[in-house]
Amino acid sequence: DAGVTQSPTHLIKTRGQQVTLRCSPKSGHDTVSWYQQALGQGPQFIFQYYEEEERQRGNFPDRFSGHQFPNYSSELNVNALLLGDSALYLCASSSNGAQYFGPGTRLTVL
Amino acid sequence: GNSVTQMEGPVTLSEEAFLTINCTYTATGYPSLFWYVQYPGEGLQLLLKATKADDKGSNKGFEATYRKETTSFHLEKGSVQVSDSAVYFCALIRTSGTYKYIFGTGTRLKVLA
8 A cells, every 4th residue: 555645755946936746645535735844833724625526714815726637646736936935735535534644745845 | 623633842861761642632522533553754553543432542652642621632652662762643524524644743753762
């Protein structure tokens, strides 16, 4: 079992650019959640996808959007990047209850 | 609203010392409670969970008991090892109506040989 995988591992962008992060859930999991973890902080919930629909959203602006595909994999898109978007972006998958996290994508915005 | 409060770190202990990391929560309804661990440069790993009052979650020598009367879920280990050095996050999720995890700010544990 591959567990939750994310790509890329690291990414460097400049202000104003757009970025797409990818996540493949653990086998058998149909729900994917995305989190932003700033340095020294706990993860902050961005949104959750289930059956290709956004089911729940945290307090993030519309610049953050996502998608879930029929195979349950997911993408997180961030437009018009700001310096403050620099963080570790975590994907978590679940089927019923506990969430299992991927290793994250470290995004640096210069 | 829902929230999780953890004791501030860092916590520094000698090997084989007893560990307690405090966690209290505020939630409507009946949340499930979790402890996650994050090693340097890695994502979060589920350490243990409890889904109802008085449940005890345990794994790798760590334990935590869901105390509804004190709204607490303190993490304990009888004898820590250097390899336990990491950041520990307490989290809750409501079991109905919403599906997002609420995390505490994390507590860094450093164990010295």
